[in-house]
Amino acid sequence: MHRVAIVGVAQTKFAAEKIDQNYAELAYEVVDSLFNQLGIGHSDIDNIVTASSDFWDGRTISSMAVQDAVGAWLKSETKVSSDGTLAVLYGMMRILSGSFGTTLVLAHSKSSEGNQTMLGNAVFDPIYQRQLGFDLVAAGAMQARAYLEKYNLTEADLAEVVVKNLGNATYNPNAQRAMSITVEDALKSNLVADPLRELDIAPNSDGACVLLLAREDLVSKFTDKPVWLTGVGHYQDNYYLGDRDLTTSKSLEKAAAKAYSMAGIINPRKELNVVELYDTFSHQELMWSELLGLAERGRGIDLIRSGVTKLGGELPVNPSGGVLGAHAMFVAGLVRVAEAALQLRGEAGAYQVEGASKALAHGTVGPCGQTHCVWILSNEK
């Protein structure tokens, strides 16, 4: 089977309201940046996979709005209505099918154009959940409560995640929310949905991200610093919240096991050098770390307390600041992959993890992490 590599990435700065650009202009910015970086153009792209949502964009077939911007005319463009990590999977599969040599993968989103609470509510079943007014934040809060209670953790433990990630974000020029604060400061932020405070919850962002995938025989045409896709796992859990144990995620455990097995990773805590997680809420960094096998269940907090996952630690988690630093829906997972790739290329600037050669990038979508996609990336083939 052919190997597939990421040969270039580009992203916008993320902001609460990018009124100067519509969807197509956001997409054009990153595609143009990528083309300039690589010295390529429209004719070098064999096919395109995008990630966006009709509801979020307020139009049917949301990718139609960005097709010209990504150079999709007279080419095959297709969309996942889900997180960008799944667009990478789809893009890789299209190359492995033998039909295409390169895939451009793009995700775009503008939180500022719709009502995020109402859109979050529309995620749920119209008959037996929407009427209760649930949204993604309310669901996340109930998960946080159940997780804290089960493992005897406190809001101060969540605040430690906030302090680390918002601190990391101060080094990331693309982050929307970056703060040098203490646990005490974090605990003073507004209680939004008990036990989650404003700073425990990812901000709503506008932005776009793109990457270019290439089949191994074409890689050298684009870059001498390819980042290889060496493992991937994608699983999902039941749709209805009441059908799931919110204190865990079997789908993430399975996705991680699959990705590790494909990449030949036996001890992720020792073998990985950097991790970028999709933590929509502070408690999810702890939960996801545990379910990825980086800590015992309920002990994800020890990774932070002991400094293992801080910038400069043994295994930095979310050195970019993660999703608490910027959260454009469907884009945020693709950004995790892009950030992991930048780390492996030695191009992560002030938050570079020295000598990183193996990275994990994680994406999720759906209330409380219904669907998970885990990627293992390496700068060695």
Next chain:
Amino acid sequence: MSTPKEKPLYISIKTDLPYAYSAGRPLSRFLVALRDEAKILASRCNQCSYVLVPPRAFCTQCHKLTPELVEVGPRGTLETFSVINFPFIDPFTGLERPVPYGYGIIKLDGCDNLLPHFLDISDHTKLAIGQRVEAVFEEKENRTTALTDIKHFRVLI
């Protein structure tokens, strides 16, 4: 092109797209039983006996049809909860729901899965995971053939 002086515009469009969502037979019976009898129906799988609320046509555990409906609750145990402090626009009325209000996820007696619903938070001190709770139904004349015919769950002393 020089940078124009005027600010970029927002063009506001309110999209009103009415749908009629088909509830299916088990869920229709569930909603009618809530409205007419103040009873909570669940589906029981005749293959693996798993009991699901709201009832489904097929089992989430063994993927078989689950034609049998059984009564569950109205009491149960609180599995988790949150007190919501941000204003929410009710998708059905378009009105802002008053804050704060409570959500809980409840394991109804006789059920294998959980039911997320409103939680009465008038006595905040009694909210705790593992607390016993009970469904409170809307007055019969106010019921609308909806999940909200259960007004909320209240904490039992």
